[in-house]
Amino acid sequence: MPRNNRPKRSERGKRQTEPEEIDFSALRMGIRREETRRGVSYTTQTSIGANADDDKAWVCPHCHLQITKGISHIVAWDTVRGVETRRHFHTACWKSFQGPLL
Numbered sequence: 001m002p003r004n005n006r007p008k009r010s011e012r013g014k015r016q017t018e019p020e021e022i023d024f025s026a027l028r029m030g031i032r033r034e035e036t037r038r039g040v041s042y043t044t045q046t047s048i049g050a051n052a053d054d055d056k057a058w059v060c061p062h063c064h065l066q067i068t069k070g071i072s073h074i075v076a077w078d079t080v081r082g083v084e085t086r087r088h089f090h091t092a093c094w095k096s097f098q099g100p101l102l
């Protein structure tokens, strides 16, 4: 029996160097992730605000100031209750927001 028998060696690293397929629609829509605040799971997504309806502005539930079109911000919703509960936050406001999302 040969001593240096490492059959898998030539294939090592091959899969790891394959570039991940880039989803351009996800890139445009922002990065989606999940966060937990006080035991409640929220789904958040970054938004560059560019695909907003004309002249649409949102009121940030944390500081009660408007988020106008073109401002990068966070869209967050209750993961359990669903996307219907989504609200738009300034990025900094979402970081200090502790819920609940009404």
Ligand SMILES: [Zn+2]
Binding pocket: 060, 061, 062, 063, 064, 065, 089, 090, 093
């Ligand atoms: Zn705000």
